[in-house]
Amino acid sequence: MEKPKKHYYVNVIEEVDDKMSEVMNFNFGGHHDLAAMVEKIKSAGLVEKDKHAKELALGIRFLHHVMKKNENVALFQKFYPQFEEFKKAFKEAVGCECGCNK
Numbered sequence: 354m355e356k357p358k359k360h361y362y363v364n365v366i367e368e369v370d371d372k373m374s375e376v377m378n379f380n381f382g383g384h385h386d387l388a389a390m391v392e393k394i395k396s397a398g399l400v401e402k403d404k405h406a407k408e409l410a411l412g413i414r415f416l417h418h419v420m421k422k423n424e425n426v427a428l429f430q431k432f433y434p435q436f437e438e439f440k441k442a443f444k445e446a447v448g449c450e451c452g453c454n455k
Contacts, residue, residue: 355384356384357384358382358383358384359382359383359384359385359386359387360380360381360382361380361381361382361387362378362379362380363377363378363379363380363381364377364378365377365378381414381415381418383414383418385414387410387411387414390410390414390447391403391406391407391410393447393448393449394406394409394410394447396447396448397446397447397448399446399447413440413443416436417436417440420432420433420436
């Protein structure tokens with residue numbers, strides 16, 4: 354059974370000298386529940402700060418998404434086997450039960 358696709362919208366706002374400005378915005382999707390992923394990272398004690406759990410969850414999802422959408426890039430092809438090993442260890446550490454190979 355295929356999981357429903359979720360959609361996420363990201364706005365990056367930069368602060369310089371107390372002035373805020375949007376520097377980029379984009380959306381992405383997938384079946385992973387980012388909030389649940391953050392909670393699993395925190396529960397597993399992988400990082401000490403809530404902020405770092407959020408950064409880790411987003412970093413993993415963003416990097417994986419870019420590599421999958423650009424499989425023909427030599428740099429990604431070279432790194433992908435190591436990333437897959439990391440992802441497997443990560444899923445074991447946080448207790449991921451999504452059952453996907455994504």
